[in-house]
Amino acid sequence: MLTPTTIFEVLLAAYGPQGWWPVGVGEGDGRAAAYHPLDFAVPRTDSERFEICVGAILTQNTAWRNVEKALVSLHAAGGVQPSALLRMPDQQLADAIRPSGYFNVKSRRLRVFTEFYLLLAGSAPTREELLKVWGVGPETADSMLLYAYGRLHMVIDAYTRRIFSHLGVISETATYDDVASVCEAELPRDVPVYQEMHALLVAHAKRYYQRLPYDDPLFPQVSSETNRKNEV
DNA sequence: AACCAGGACGTGA
DNA sequence: TCACGTCATGGT
Incomplete structure (x- = not known):
């Protein structure tokens, strides 16, 4: 059974630290000027x-x-x-x-x-x-x-729901607080982990969860099974 | 050319 | 509570 921590480790290995939140937009070339990869501890x-x-x-x-x-x-x-x-x-x-x-x-x-x-x-x-x-x-x-x-609150967005639901971590009817509970009960209680988790989920979803049927190369075994279910 | 983006709010059942 | 309509530009 997949857990948020396992998903986090796989995504981190695949994409590396994302360094969210992007700040400094508009100050340089008009894009994010100051991502903070590996620099999370710096106070805002x-x-x-x-x-x-x-x-x-x-x-x-x-x-x-x-x-x-x-x-x-x-x-x-x-x-x-x-x-x-x-x-x-x-x-x-x-x-x-x-x-x-x-x-x-x-x-x-x-x-x-x-x-x-x-x-x-x-x-x-x-x-x-x-x-x-x-x-x-x-x-x-x-x-x-x-x-x-820098407070320990998991961010649940449409991408998080989509990936978790597809991978069977949550049900399609899970509420915002349900999903947050699943994450907060199992992930290390660490702010950089929460920040990276959300950023990694977004990065991953942008690549493989734009349109049905979802085909997730990082979790292929779950992928085919769920798609089959969706087709019925 | 429909469909979707790192949602929230107001309304009527 | 819950489903549904509304808000609106821009990329695929």
């Missing part, structure tokens, strides 16, 4: 933390490449920082993040979150506090906690 600066939180909201149901475009224009429009963001007129903000899609909702969510972020005054929010913020759901909250604040 305040500006990195905010950029990660903004990215977490912008990437809701959206390809990261589109988020990069949004972050680049946000940066050009005065920088990805709380004061600058709140100063921007609605029109300008929505315009800057247009490429990331849902620009009307997301500009509202960014404002609401930024107000909350400033109230924190540098301290880390709890998960409960984050979930009360309008526009921040479970995945966005856990992304912020894990990558911006």
